[in-house]
Amino acid sequence: MLMFRELDPLLHSELRLAIVSLLVGAGEAEFKELKLKTGATAGNLSVQVQKLADAGYIQVEKSFRGKYPLTTCKITKAGLEAFSNYVDVLKDYLKPKA
Amino acid sequence: MEEKAISPTESLQIIEKMLADTRNRFYNNGFAFLLWGVLIILICLTSFTAHALGHDGRDGYIWGIGIGLGILITAVYFWRIAPKTRKFTRLDSINGKVWIAYAISYFVLMYLCLHYQIFAPPFIYLLLGMGMFITGGIYRFWSLYAGAIIFWIGAVICTLLPMGSGQLLLTSVLMLLGYLLPGYILWQKAKGDAHV
Numbered sequence: 001m002l003m004f005r006e007l008d009p010l011l012h013s014e015l016r017l018a019i020v021s022l023l024v025g026a027g028e029a030e031f032k033e034l035k036l037k038t039g040a041t042a043g044n045l046s047v048q049v050q051k052l053a054d055a056g057y058i059q060v061e062k063s064f065r066g067k068y069p070l071t072t073c074k075i076t077k078a079g080l081e082a083f084s085n086y087v088d089v090l091k092d093y094l095k096p097k098a
Numbered sequence: 099m100e101e102k103a104i105s106p107t108e109s110l111q112i113i114e115k116m117l118a119d120t121r122n123r124f125y126n127n128g129f130a131f132l133l134w135g136v137l138i139i140l141i142c143l144t145s146f147t148a149h150a151l152g153h154d155g156r157d158g159y160i161w162g163i164g165i166g167l168g169i170l171i172t173a174v175y176f177w178r179i180a181p182k183t184r185k186f187t188r189l190d191s192i193n194g195k196v197w198i199a200y201a202i203s204y205f206v207l208m209y210l211c212l213h214y215q216i217f218a219p220p221f222i223y224l225l226l227g228m229g230m231f232i233t234g235g236i237y238r239f240w241s242l243y244a245g246a247i248i249f250w251i252g253a254v255i256c257t258l259l260p261m262g263s264g265q266l267l268l269t270s271v272l273m274l275l276g277y278l279l280p281g282y283i284l285w286q287k288a289k290g291d292a293h294v
Contacts, residue, residue: 007106014104014112021113025120026187037119087113093106 007093010055011086015040015048023058023075024083031071049073057082120187128288129180130172130197131281135273137168142270149263169201193236200229219265223253223272230276239287241280248276 011017018038022029029037035045052058057079061072075083104112141164148156176194180186186194203225211218227249234242252272259268 007109012104012109014108017104017109017112018116021116022120024188025117027191037116086109090106090109094110 005089005092007089008082008086010051010057011082013048015044016052017086019045019048019052019073020057020075020079020083023073024080028072028074031073034073052079055082120189128281128284129175131277132285133171133175134168135278135281137164138273139270139278140164142266142273146263146266146270149266189236193233196229196232196236200225217261219269220253220256223249223256226276227253230280237284239280239284241283245276245280248272252276 011020015038019034022034022037031042031045031049034040034049035042038045040048049058049060053060053073055078056076059074059076061074063070063072141160144164145157145160148154148160204222207221207225208218210216211221227246229246230242230249231246234240234246249272252268256265256268259265
């Protein structure tokens with residue numbers, strides 16, 4: 001019987017996977033851009049960003065642009081590795097079964 | 099988009115979509131192509147005029163000052179000015195490494211050509227063609243592929259021309275068609291995407 005490795009539960013969610021995928025491609029992105037690209041609400045996005053930051057997959061930096069607060073998210077080395085592992089496991093799932 | 103369980107196929111679709119979105123963050127505004135295109139053409143024309151006026155043996159100074167100035171402006175722009183207005187993507191970073199590798203190869207090539215007494219320009223065109231082709235692949239932009247082909251053809255044309263000032267005019271034409279024009283089209287595209 002074919003055994004599948006488990007997909008990383010932290011990444012295997014629509015919004016968190018979208019956030020990490022975007023950051024893998026871009027390196028870093030502002031919170032505003034993440035919100036625009038994912039179409040998520042600010043509240044939900046904040047929660048998911050925090051979960052990813054707690055796991056060490058992304059780094060969140062808070063600063064100011066002029067008078068306004070600016071939140072920037074960056075992918076970390078651990079995040080890149082987790083994404084790479086996730087894609088490897090995903091390939092197993094998507095392989096045509098013999 | 100919500101926090102919900104997804105199938106592997108949906109996962110793949112999300113990854114593809116988000117990565118495609120980042121590819122569309124067209125942050126390469128062609129600055130380097132415009133700068134170096136104009137600079138090399140000016141150097142060639144200055145060198146050509148110096149030869150025409152009988153001031154031979156000034157090429158080393160003209161090229162040395164010109165290329166030194168270009169490196170300085172490029173470094174200041176990419177390390178100081180550009181990061182203030184835009185964020186570099188991983189693709190930008192890979193592209194930057196391609197052109198740093200080109201610059202190193204250029205200086206090594208110049209040393210080798212001096213050492214073995216070989217005419218350098220056609221080999222420089224080959225390197226430029228390779229750089230343009232890779233950058234074209236990174237940004238998936240046709241004008242850069244066209245620039246690469248122009249440099250490769252130029253490398254062959256170079257062998258058909260006599261040595262001398264005519265080679266400087268060929269370099270000017272190649273830089274105009276293979277570097278400056280693709281850079282201008284890229285700049286127009288970046289301007290259209292409002293990311294300049």
